[in-house]
Structures are given as structure tokens and as C-alpha cells.
Amino acid sequence: MTSCHDASGGLVDARTGLAADPSAPSVVLVGNPNVGKSTLFNALTGARQQVTNAPGTTVEVQLGTWRGLVGTASGAGADEPAAVRVLDLPGTYSLLARSPDERVTAETVAGRGALGVPDLAVVLVEAGALSRSLYLLAQVAGAGQALVVALTMTDVAATRGVHVDPERLATLLGVPVVPIDPRTGTGLDRLTRVVSDALTAGVPPVLLPDAAPACACNGDAACEPGCACDGPVDVDLDLDAELASADRLFTWVDGVQRALAGREVTGACGAVPGASSPARPAPVRTWSDRVDRVLLDPWFGVPVFLAVMWALFQLATAVAAPLMGAVSSLVDGPVASGVRAALPGPHWVESFVVDGVLAGVGTVLSFAPLMGIMFLAIALLEDSGYLARAAFVADRAMRAIGLDGRAMLPLVVGFGCNLPALAATRTLPNARQRLLTGLLVPYTSCAARLTVYILLASVFFPAHAGTAIFLMYVASITLVVAGGLVLRATAFRDLRREPFVLALPAYQRPRVRALLLSAWVRVRMFVTDAGRIIVITLAVVWVLMAVPVTGGHQIADVPVADSLYGRAALAISPVFAPAGFDDWHASAALLTGFVAKEVVVGSFAQSYAVDAPTDAAVAGDLGSRLRTTFESSSGGHAGAAAAAFMVFVLAYTPCLATVAEQRRLFGSSWTLSALGVQLAIAWTAAVVVFQLGRLM
Amino acid sequence: MDLGSWPTDTEARVVAVDLEHATRLRLSELGLRTGAIVRVTHRAAFGGRVVAIGTDRFAVDGRTCTRIELETPGGARL
Numbered sequence: 001m002t003s004c005h006d007a008s009g010g011l012v013d014a015r016t017g018l019a020a021d022p023s024a025p026s027v028v029l030v031g032n033p034n035v036g037k038s039t040l041f042n043a044l045t046g047a048r049q050q051v052t053n054a055p056g057t058t059v060e061v062q063l064g065t066w067r068g069l070v071g072t073a074s075g076a077g078a079d080e081p082a083a084v085r086v087l088d089l090p091g092t093y094s095l096l097a098r099s100p101d102e103r104v105t106a107e108t109v110a111g112r113g114a115l116g117v118p119d120l121a122v123v124l125v126e127a128g129a130l131s132r133s134l135y136l137l138a139q140v141a142g143a144g145q146a147l148v149v150a151l152t153m154t155d156v157a158a159t160r161g162v163h164v165d166p167e168r169l170a171t172l173l174g175v176p177v178v179p180i181d182p183r184t185g186t187g188l189d190r191l192t193r194v195v196s197d198a199l200t201a202g203v204p205p206v207l208l209p210d211a212a213p214a215c216a217c218n219g220d221a222a223c224e225p226g227c228a229c230d231g232p233v234d235v236d237l238d239l240d241a242e243l244a245s246a247d248r249l250f251t252w253v254d255g256v257q258r259a260l261a262g263r264e265v266t267g268a269c270g271a272v273p274g275a276s277s278p279a280r281p282a283p284v285r286t287w288s289d290r291v292d293r294v295l296l297d298p299w300f301g302v303p304v305f306l307a308v309m310w311a312l313f314q315l316a317t318a319v320a321a322p323l324m325g326a327v328s329s330l331v332d333g334p335v336a337s338g339v340r341a342a343l344p345g346p347h348w349v350e351s352f353v354v355d356g357v358l359a360g361v362g363t364v365l366s367f368a369p370l371m372g373i374m375f376l377a378i379a380l381l382e383d384s385g386y387l388a389r390a391a392f393v394a395d396r397a398m399r400a401i402g403l404d405g406r407a408m409l410p411l412v413v414g415f416g417c418n419l420p421a422l423a424a425t426r427t428l429p430n431a432r433q434r435l436l437t438g439l440l441v442p443y444t445s446c447a448a449r450l451t452v453y454i455l456l457a458s459v460f461f462p463a464h465a466g467t468a469i470f471l472m473y474v475a476s477i478t479l480v481v482a483g484g485l486v487l488r489a490t491a492f493r494d495l496r497r498e499p500f501v502l503a504l505p506a507y508q509r510p511r512v513r514a515l516l517l518s519a520w521v522r523v524r525m526f527v528t529d530a531g532r533i534i535v536i537t538l539a540v541v542w543v544l545m546a547v548p549v550t551g552g553h554q555i556a557d558v559p560v561a562d563s564l565y566g567r568a569a570l571a572i573s574p575v576f577a578p579a580g581f582d583d584w585h586a587s588a589a590l591l592t593g594f595v596a597k598e599v600v601v602g603s604f605a606q607s608y609a610v611d612a613p614t615d616a617a618v619a620g621d622l623g624s625r626l627r628t629t630f631e632s633s634s635g636g637h638a639g640a641a642a643a644a645f646m647v648f649v650l651a652y653t654p655c656l657a658t659v660a661e662q663r664r665l666f667g668s669s670w671t672l673s674a675l676g677v678q679l680a681i682a683w684t685a686a687v688v689v690f691q692l693g694r695l696m
Numbered sequence: 697m698d699l700g701s702w703p704t705d706t707e708a709r710v711v712a713v714d715l716e717h718a719t720r721l722r723l724s725e726l727g728l729r730t731g732a733i734v735r736v737t738h739r740a741a742f743g744g745r746v747v748a749i750g751t752d753r754f755a756v757d758g759r760t761c762t763r764i765e766l767e768t769p770g771g772a773r774l
Contacts, residue, residue: 094725098718128751131727160751239717246724283707283748289737296740296755392755396742399757499719499760501726504746504753 024082025071025199026116028108030140031124032132033091033429034388034505036152038062040124040182041088042517044192051525054115058666059104059431061115062088069192071119071199084199087115091429093132093503095139096242100431110143120198121147122191125177127164128157129503130260134253135246137173141206142249148198149177150191156506161284164260172256175203183511288385288506295389305393308386309412312424315373316416317447323369331362348546351556356542360535363596364527367419367657371526374413374420375519378427381409383510387427388502395500401484402492404428405500407437411480414444415473418658422665423522435666436492439674440483442654442662445476448597452649455601459623460630460642468643472650479651479681530660537656541595544568560588560607579648579686580634580641580694585625590648596655640693644686651682700743700761704736708766715763727752733769 031037041049045064054061066084089108090101097103107113109121121140125133140147151166170177176194180187295304336354343350381387387406395405406428414421421441428434453472457465488495544565548558560566561584569588576582585607592603601622610621627638634641653659653675663671702708710732713720723729727749738746743758756764 094722096721096725098722131750132725132752135725157751162751239721243717243721243724246721250724250729283705283735284751285737288753292738292746292753296738296744296746298739298741301741388755392744392757393741395744395757499715499723499763500744500755500757501723501728501760502755503726504755506753 024085025119026085026087027066027120027122027195027199028087028089028118029124030089030105030109030121030136030147031091031152032093032126032129032136032503034382034385034503035091035124035126035129035133036182037091037124038088038518039383039511039514040122040150040152040180040188041086042514042521043182043185043188044086046517049521051522053665053667054104054113057100057104057431058435058670059090059101060426060665061090061104064088066192066195069196071196084195087118093136095136095143096246099429101429109140109145111145118145120195120203121145122150122195123147124150124152125169126152126157127154128160128162128506129153130162130164130257131253132503134256135249138206138249138252144205146198146203147175147206148191148194148203149173149175150187151177151179152182153506154179155181156508159284159506160286168260169256172259173206175206183508183514286506288504291507292389292504295386296392301389301393305390308381308390309408312374312377312409312413313416315377316370316413316420320370320373320417320420323373324366327366327369328362331358331365335362347554348556351546352539352542355556356539356546357535359542360538361531363538363657364531364534368523368527370417370420371423372519372523374423375522376515378409378424379515379518380510382427383508383515385505385507388504392500392502392504399497399500401481402488402495402497403437403440403484404430404433407433407440410437410441411444414441414446415476416447418442418444418446418654419661422658422661423526425665430495432492432495435670436484436487436495438662438666439487439670440480442658442674442678443476443479443483443651445473445650446597446654448655449649451598452593452600453646455604455622456626456642456646459626460639468646472646475647475685476650526661526664529664530657533660533663534656537660538595541565541592559609565591566607575683576648576686577633578690579644579683580637580690581630581645583629583633585629586633586645590652593649594653594656596657597649600649634690634694637690637694640690640696643693644690647689648682648686651678651685653678697766698762699734699736699745699747699756699764699766700758702736702745702766704739707733707735707769709733709769709771710764711767712765713763714765715760726754728754728756728764734766 029037029041041062041064044066046067049062049064051060051062053059064086066086069084070081071084087108089105092102092105094102095106095109097106104113104115108115108118111117123137123140125137137147137149149169151164151169154164157164166177166179176198178187178191178194180191182188294300336358339354339358340350343353378387381390387409390409391405393405394408398405398407407425409427410421410424413424418441421444422438425434425438425441428437449472450469453469454465457468461468545560545563546556546558547564548555548562549564549567550562553559553562566584566588569591570584573582573584573587576587581587585604588607589600589603593600604626605622608622608625610625626642630638630641630645654662659671659675662674710728710730712730713723713728715723728734728747732749735748736745737748737753740746740755743761745756745758745761747754747756
């Protein structure tokens with residue numbers, strides 16, 4: 001690992017900007033969802049952060065280095081100054097975990113996670129949601145974790161008639177309380193100083209009544225019922241004991257709130273004798289309430305939601321396409337020409353660098369604007385507060401197939417492009433729901449597949465081309481619904497159908513800088529991680545297409561039919577005999593389609609050595625060649641074979657970029673399994689369509 | 697009367713939450729527990745409701761609303 005000294009004097013990794021020393025002090029950010037945790041993380045770390053999965057899970061966590069904060073590394077020798085690591089944990093309402101994401105937070109706070117033992121927790125307490133924030137704080141304190149409180153959204157609380165005195169709260173809790181606004185940076189310098197002091201001198205524990213999360217068994221021995229270390233996701237717990245423990249914490253929380261309101265003072269143990277409920281502010285109709293009057297209206301809410309989804313679809317297609325085209329043109333044009341001119345040596349070297357490696361790099365870079373747009377749009381929806389409303393509006397429809405309401409967003413985006421749809425799965429708060437949705441995304445028929453449908457429909461069903469294409473989208477939706485139901489009944493039986501109860505954050509004006517930073521970090525992760533797989537795979541495809549298998553050809557100067565690629569296509573073509581397209585032209589196009597569905601039409605043209613049509617609906621020479629091929633391979637049922645081919649294109653593997661992103665998000669095992677299932681479904685569906693079609 | 701039938705902008709006290717234990721615990725953690733004072737601020741599509749608990753706002757689906765029993769803060773059932 002290369003490293004260098006950063007401005008703060010700590011050691012940081014030169015590539016990622018992260019603290020290089022694993023013994024460096026670490027701070028975790030803990031809080032409810034939508035409390036401003038990620039915004040705080042971005043403000044504290046800047047671009048020096050990394051998005052990664054918690055070990056052994058598909059739960060995403062963000063690691064970074066706290067700018068301007070120096071701690072002390074506890075090495076074997078003398079203590080040395082070290083950069084402080086910050087970990088942004090998944091938001092949760094409770095350490096009694098009910099999802100994989102919450103489990104990562106609970107285990108890390110308890111010091112039992114794979115992410116190491118944190119030295120300090122910064123607990124974000126939302127001023128307008130004190131009750132549930134303090135409840136979580138009590139659990140963190142009960143887990144034995146030293147903590148500092150960051151008080152957020154005091155401005156939002158003020159609009160609701162709630163004013164929290166940080167000094168008073170600090171006195172009541174016995175730990176430092178720092179009011180901050182991570183969106184503007186207000187209070188962050190003081191938070192840094194307080195955390196620095198806490199790391200150096202320590203902080204006193206929060207005084208709590210006896211409660212379940214206070215169990216100190218560290219997971220090593222049989223512990224009390226209700227202890228968070230039991231792993232409540234899959235272990236039967238004494239839920240009555242949990243409720244009783246929670247009730248004790250609620251009493252403590254209520255007492256703190258009453259004391260804050262000046263009505264009663266906490267006792268020595270922190271509990272407030274006789275406190276039954278906190279003071280209630282008079283009901284205030286806020287600006288957010290007035291907006292929700294429209295956006296959640298029984299009649300207007302759904303059309304507004306559909307309009308937002310339509311806008312996202314447009315972003316993934318119409319808006320992104322010119323930018324992607326511009327990047328491709330730049331790489332394929334001036335950059336490729338420059339590289340060709342600069343490269344010495346034989347033709348095949350130039351071809352490998354330009355048509356193999358550079359083509360891969362160009363593919364990755366061309367997707368970057370699309371991913372950037374989608375990450376920005378998602379961050380905008382999240383930051384503004386609308387995403388939670390969208391989940392509420394879509395919940396009923398998605399619940400029918402066992403999905404979370406938030407799954408609607410990625411599935412809609414998937415009809416534009418599968419790749420940003422995977423990016424949109426991050427809005428789901430449960431790792432299992434993200435995985436389930438991510439496995440369904442490839443069945444949404446992206447715009448790239450549309451070019452194949454248009455070509456084949458116009459050639460084989462000229463009088464009913466529109467209907468044929470429409471039926472492909474019906475088939476796509478059917479696959480998503482059926483896939484959801486089957487997966488819920490098999491590999492995802494653990495996903496319970498739970499009531500939808502979601503805290504609605506107040507609407508806020510998004511901060512451009514925070515949005516751009518968030519999008520930049522995620523695009524960078526896509527380019528570096530998924531991009532590597534894309535470039536390597538495209539280089540391999542180049543080798544297959546460049547190596548001749550018959551005499552009389554040079555490397556990198558060979559017709560497709562005489563290349564390794566052509567022979568591979570010929571070898572696999574019999575597999576498609578039951579589906580009516582047992583022909584190497586078709587199988588070669590499908591192989592190319594694995595890289596990108598956009599090039600299926602071009603691949604057909606290349607294999608026939610004819611020009612690709614500029615308009616897929618006017619196939620020209622290519623159309624007549626296709627008719628001949630499909631007539632021959634299907635025994636005179638070309639229409640049925642073409643329909644089967646279209647169904648196969650719909651259902652088989654998504655493009656290479658999507659597969660690479662799936663692997664980055666969900667791991668190799670799930671990705672490879674999904675690819676196998678998709679190929680099996682595609683083949684079976686194609687065979688059924690052909691066999692039924694030939695009977696008509 | 698259940699939450700789904702409760703009139704908007706009228707305060708109520710939660711009398712009972714008739715849901716399985718784990719769900720009841722999570723709702724309690726969010727503040728929706730027996731004895732809590734709530735107010736329906738909006739009616740949404742498919743029977744959903746937006747409920748105010750203090751200054752917090754929660755979206756609750758229609759089916760869950762029917763499992764939460766309310767009374768007036770004074771103890772009268774509508």
C-alpha cells in the first residue's frame with residue numbers, strides 16, 4: 001500500500017485517501033435513517049472515502065478519514081499520531097436488528113462486527129425527533145460504547161415549535177452535545193474538537209436504567225433474553241422481555257424529554273420517577289405538511305409519483321444518451337486516432353490497444369455520465385425528502401409481489417437502462433430487499449433491447465410490429481412479477497411481509513455540493529471496480545475475434561466466421577435448435593449482446609458482411625439475410641423463431657456493465673447464480689415460444 | 697375506533713396495537729405505542745395515513761391502520 005503524510009500529520013493511503021494504519025482510532029456515525037448522517041460523513045471526509053460492503057454481507061458502508069482530526073495509533077511501540085477513521089453505518093431506529101443492515105450497525109456498535117471495535121460513536125440526535133433518537137442513543141450507551149452527541153436539524157425542529165437546549169441536554173445525558181448542521185458545515189469544527197478531546201481523555205458513560213442492550217456478554221456466552229447480541233433476525237427471542245426492556249428505555253427517554261421541557265429533573269440513575277409522557281408541543285401545520293397535502297393526496301399522489309418516475313426514465317434515456325454518445329465519440333475518434341498514431345509495432349498491437357483495451361475504457365467512461373446523472377437524481381430525491389413519500393405511494397403496488405415500495409424506482413429506471421437501475425437499489429434500506437430487487441432488474445427490458453425488437457419485428461411481423469414490441473414489454477413485466485413471486489417463495493422466504501410504517505423527513509432544499517460529492521464518490525467506485533471487469537472482458541472478446549482458426553488470415557485481420565469467436569458461436573448454435581435459431585449468425589449476435597445489447601444489430605450485420613441499417617425499422621439487405629437464416633434454421637417457421645429470439649434477448653444475461661455492477665454490489669456467487677438462472681429461463685421461454693408458434 | 701377511521705387533525709391516544717410482537721416492538725421504538733398521543737394529518741391513497749406523533753410524521757399503510765385502536769385523549773372512544 002502506498003501511503004503519504006496528509007496535512008493533518010496522519011498516515012493516509014495515497015489512492016483512497018483513507019487512514020492507512022489499521023490501528024488508527026476509529027469513530028462510527030450512528031443514527032436514525034434520514035437524520036443527516038451521510039451528509040455529515042461527506043462533510044467530515046470530503047472525497048477521501050470509499051464505499052464498500054461490510055465483510056461477508058451485501059450491506060454497504062462508507063469508510064473515510066476525518067479531515068483535520070488526529071488521534072493516537074495504539075501500536076506495539078510508542079503511541080504515534082494517526083489519522084482518524086470514520087465509518088458511516090447504516091441508519092437504524094434500534095439496535096434490536098431486524099435487517100442485515102441493522103445487524104451490521106448493532107454488531108459494530110457492540111464491538112463484535114467484522115469492521116473492528118470503534119473507539120467512539122458519534123450519535124446523531126434529530127432535534128425534531130428526540131424520542132426515537134434518544135431511544136437509539138440509550139441503546140448505544142447500553143452497549144458500552146463511548147459516545148458524543150451531534151444534535152441535528154434544530155432549524156427544522158424550530159419550524160415545528162421545538163427548541164432543544166444543547167447545554168441542558170448535555171447536562172441531562174452527561175456527555176458532550178454539539179449542535180451541527182452538516183449541510184452548511186455549521187458546528188463541525190467544534191464537533192472535531194470535542195471528538196478529539198473524547199478520543200484523548202475519554203467520555204463518561206450515559207447513565208441509564210437497566211435495559212436489554214446494556215448486556216455486556218460480548219456475545220461470548222449465553223446472555224439474557226433480549227440482548228442485541230442474540231442476532232434477532234434469525235433467533236427466536238423472548239419478545240415480551242424485549243418489550244419490557246424497551247419500555248424501561250422509553251420511560252428514561254420520556255423523562256429526559258420532560259426534563260428538557262423544564263418540567264422535571266432526572267434522578268441520579270437517569271430515570272425520572274413518575275414521568276409518563278413528555279411535554280407535547282401544540283400541533284403545528286408545517287410547510288412539509290402543506291406540501292404533503294398535495295404529494296400524498298389520495299388522488300394526486302399517484303399521478304405525481306408516476307410523473308417523477310417518468311422523469312427518472314427520461315434521465316436514464318433521453319438525457320443521458322447524448323452525453324454517452326459524446327464520450328464514445330471522443331474515445332472512438334480523436335483519442336483512438338491519437339493512440340493509433342503514437343503506437344509503434346505490428347498492426348495487431350495497435351488493434352489490441354485500440355479495439356480491445358481502449359474500447360473497454362471507452363465503454364466504461366461512456367456509462368459514467370449515465371451513472372452520474374442517476375446518482376444525482378437519487379440523491380436529490382433522498383435529500384429533498386420525497387423518496388420516503390414515493391416509497392409510501394408505491395408500497396401497495398409493490399407489496400403485491402412482495403417487494404418494498406422503494407423497489408418501484410429501480411424497476412422503472414430498469415426499463416431505460418439496467419445499470420443505473422442497480423444504482424437505484426441503494427435506496428432500499430434492507431440488504432435482502434436490495435438483492436432481491438437487483439436480481440429482478442435484468443428482467444426489465446432496457447432501451448438497448450428495443451433496437452433488436454424493432455429490427456426483428458419490422459422484418460418478420462411488418463403488419464403487427466407495434467403489437468409485437470408491446471408484447472415484449474408485457475412479457476418483461478410478467479417476468480419481473482413472476483420472478484418476484486418465485487424468489488419470495490424460495491430463496492427469499494426470510495423476507496417477512498411487514499407493516500409499512502416509515503418516518504417522513506421534513507422537506508429540505510438539497511445542497512448542490514453535497515449532491516455532487518455523493519455522486520462523484522459513487523461514480524468513481526463504478527469506474528474503478530466495475531470498470532476493471534468490463535475492460536478485461538472486452539480485451540478477451542478482442543482476442544477471440546482477432547485470432548484466426550483457418551489459414552490465409554493475419555491476427556486482428558480476420559472475418560468473424562473464420563475467427564475463434566465465429567467458431568465458438570458455431571459450436572454453441574445447436575443449443576438453440578429447439579428454439580428455432582440454430583445458426584451461428586444468431587448465436588454470434590447473442591454472444592456480442594452479452595457485452596452490450598446495443599451491438600446485437602451491428603453484430604448481425606458484421607456476420608453477414610453487410611452494412612448495419614441506420615434505422616432498425618428499415619432493415620434492407622440485413623432483413624433479407626435474416627429472413628433466409630431464420631427460415632432455414634426453423635424449418636419454415638421463421639416468425640416463430642424470430643419471436644423466440646426476441647424473447648431470448650429479453651430474458652438472457654444483461655449487458656456486461658450491468659453484470660460487473662451486480663458483482664460489485666452483490667458478490668460473485670449471487671451474480672453467477674443469477675446468470676445461470678437467466679440463461680435457463682431465457683432458453684426455456686424461447687423454446688416454448690417457438691414450439692407453440694410453429695403450431696399456429 | 698381504528699386509526700384508519702379516525703378523523704384528521706383530531707388528537708387521539710393509542711389504546712392497543714394488534715400486531716405480532718416483533719412488529720409491535722418496532723412500532724413502539726418509533727413512538728407508536730400504547731398511551732402515545734397521535735394525530736392523523738393526512739389521508740393517503742389505498743387507506744394509508746400520515747400520523748403525527750409529537751413533531752414526527754409517520755406514513756402508515758392502510759392495513760396496519762386498521763390494527764391500531766384509538767380513543768380520545770380523555771378516554772372516550774369514538
